[in-house]
Amino acid sequence: MYRIAIEKLNSWKESKRRKPLIIEGARQVGKTWLMKEFGRKAYTDTIYINFDSNSRMAELFASDLNTNRLIMGLELYAGRKINPDNTLLIFDEVQEVPRALSSLKYFYEDAPQYHIVCAGSLLGIALHGGTSFPVGKVDFLSLYPLSFQEFLMAVGGERFAELLRMQDYPMIISFKQTYIDALKQYYFVGGMPEAVQSFVEEKDFNEVRDIQKRILAAYEQDFSKHAPIEIVPKIRMIWNSIPSQLAKENKKFIYGLVREGGRAKEYETAIMWLCDCGLVHKVSRVNAAGIPLKAYEDLKAFKLFIVDVGLLGCMTGLRQITLLDGNDLFTEFKGALTEQYVCQQLKTIDDLGVYYYTNDRGSCEVDFIVDTGEQIVPVEVKAEVNLKAKSLRTYREKFEPEISVRTSMADYRKEDWLVNLPLYAVGEIASYIAKFRFLEIESH
CATH class of the missing domain: 3.40.50.300 (P-loop containing nucleotide triphosphate hydrolases)
Structure with a gap:
């Protein structure tokens, strides 16, 4: 591997x-x-x-x-x-x-x-x-679970992974069904090495699911064994609430979903423990788009994603028959799997700050805002081919980014101010942005 x-x-x-x-x-x-x-x-x-x-x-x-x-x-x-x-x-x-x-x-x-x-x-x-x-x-x-590119290589798609790295989109589009099929498998299998290894050898989704259940059980045991005893129940409650948090239209973490009347100060230590273990990714809101984005971080508003899309599917009881239902898998529970997947790929990219944006009225939300150190780039995640980008347009009018990215099931295409990057190519976003910037500088 x-x-x-x-x-x-x-x-x-x-x-x-x-x-x-x-x-x-x-x-x-x-x-x-x-x-x-x-x-x-x-x-x-x-x-x-x-x-x-x-x-x-x-x-x-x-x-x-x-x-x-x-x-x-x-x-x-x-x-x-x-x-x-x-x-x-x-x-x-x-x-x-x-x-x-x-x-x-x-x-x-x-x-x-x-x-x-x-x-x-x-x-x-x-x-x-x-x-x-x-x-x-x-x-x-x-170190994170295997990225989609690493998964592609593990299942024998080294040439397809190489094509993504080269960003040869005319060629990629010719083989897009291969990428979509592999992406569906990745949504189910995820990137935990033991699950991937089993899938490569056996091609048995039931065996994969059993492995994921064992991994989740081991995590639960870690809570009891290693966390301070007084926060163990809170860690469990936070962990088990994440699927329902992500199933909301607005995926911002709400303490009241953990327990009615729940407050931040009750759960902050439990969330920090899960972050320190590497079990969750905490993606904070920003309310402006300057460099560095960290300076505009709103510490009170955030989304929580878990370490692996396959484990999220296991926690929600995602059935393997969904793999056969056209592209329904990508829109499963309000696109939560897709947003989880995108977050997971962004987190594997070195030196990339990952946040999300909402305006103060809450009328505009951009799923991810990434900071490459040189540029701030909004990234809208679409779980299907419907490509209206209202929030992205509102964001662009306010902050005028050099490049805006939408990632979806549609093919690669570049419009005047917007690039559609297929979901299976989102792991290349940082190198795409760098290449785009270089070409823009050259053209001027």
Whole structure:
């Protein structure tokens, strides 16, 4: 299974300013597999250490964090010499031994020659939980479920994925049914590696659904096992309310849907916990369109999406027969799956700020507003081929963006101020915007 993150890891390895690397991401998005695969491909030796229930490692890191002493202890544990030039050190579930996290500072300062990659399914919580953390002494990499392009490659569509990267839309349109069929499968299967692997091998949607149910059950167990006991019921209530939140016409998160009379202060910690775990994406509202968008963030209004479209379908009991009903799948429960899908693809793009816009009267809403660092681009999501873009037009009249994007089931087309990007190509939005901007500059 190919993961684009491998290329980022290769760049990290070759970087002259390399620091110990922390891979963040929800449980079961493939962090352990990625680290081991990277070690196998890029190094002559890999030493893998799982810190979960590992008393020997807890003892090793309990006393002083002298790097020579730590390396000797790791060599004794592994039973072989660590060659700094061609050995990858993997610290998995590193949050279980907080002092191992603290040691990364000393590896960076005193022993930068060692290649260290760390991960942990609840690392985000450890980082926000007051652990002595080496700020500025580590690199970060976020890992998400497989994107649609990675899914295409996994199911044997490497050439089709390449075509999307090349943005050869006349050719893409010739094969659009292939993309639409794969997109339907992706809506159901999602991007959790175990579900994708099973689908590739068995092509059995029932087996996929069983895997998704197991993953959701494991998440529920994590709530009880790792969250502070007083917020566990609130985490469950938030988590279970997300499908109904997204099924509304206006997908803004409403506390009253969690519990009648619910208030923000009751649930803020629970939402933060889910965000820190990587289980939900919190997309905040902006009320203006300046750079950077973060400066216009309205912290009180937001949408919550979950980590994976396949898991959302599982939570809502989406049936596989829907895959056969023309393009009905894309409009299923008010287009919530489609908006979830688009959010998920946007989140995999590096250095892209993702927000949504409503005006103060609430008469204009744009599903996503993205900040590339150079441009603010509105993105309207249409779950069907009906292409009225009233809100986008209102937004454009007010803020005059260089480019406006609508993503839908329709084919690629560029009008004077609007580009229609097919849903299956939305993962290429950042490179499309960059290319568009370059061509605009050239033409002037």
